[in-house]
Amino acid sequence: MSAKLLARFQRQVESQEATLAKFKAELDKDPAHALTWGLDAFRSAATLKVLNQIVGSLEAGHADLDNIKATLMDRVLHRSKYPAQSTSPTSNLMEQYELSACAEILGDLQYV
Secondary structure, three states, X not given: OHHHHHHHHHHHHHHHHHHHHXXXXXXXXXXXXXXXXXXXXHHHHXXXXXXXXXXXXXXXXXXXXXXXXXXXXXXXXXXXXXXXXXXXXXXXXXXXXXXXXXXXXXXXXXXX
């Protein structure tokens, strides 16, 4: 099961990396336009951060499906109870997208 989970999450990592690579190319081409419409980059970066943590835990043998679900549920509950309140809008945005990524991954794992 862990090998299948690892492969699944690695595919998701590749997808997020592709989105960020596209953003980087658009940033080089027209920075103002890319940043104006760059919310996908924030979403992908936050999702990639969560996925890399999961992949790292699976590769190290520190996690299984139940552990991943429990950890994600803890994060969702904690971040929902204590939302980000930084003076940095982009920091708050990243926190929101990390919360969203945790909830989405947790929701997907209900059917595994």
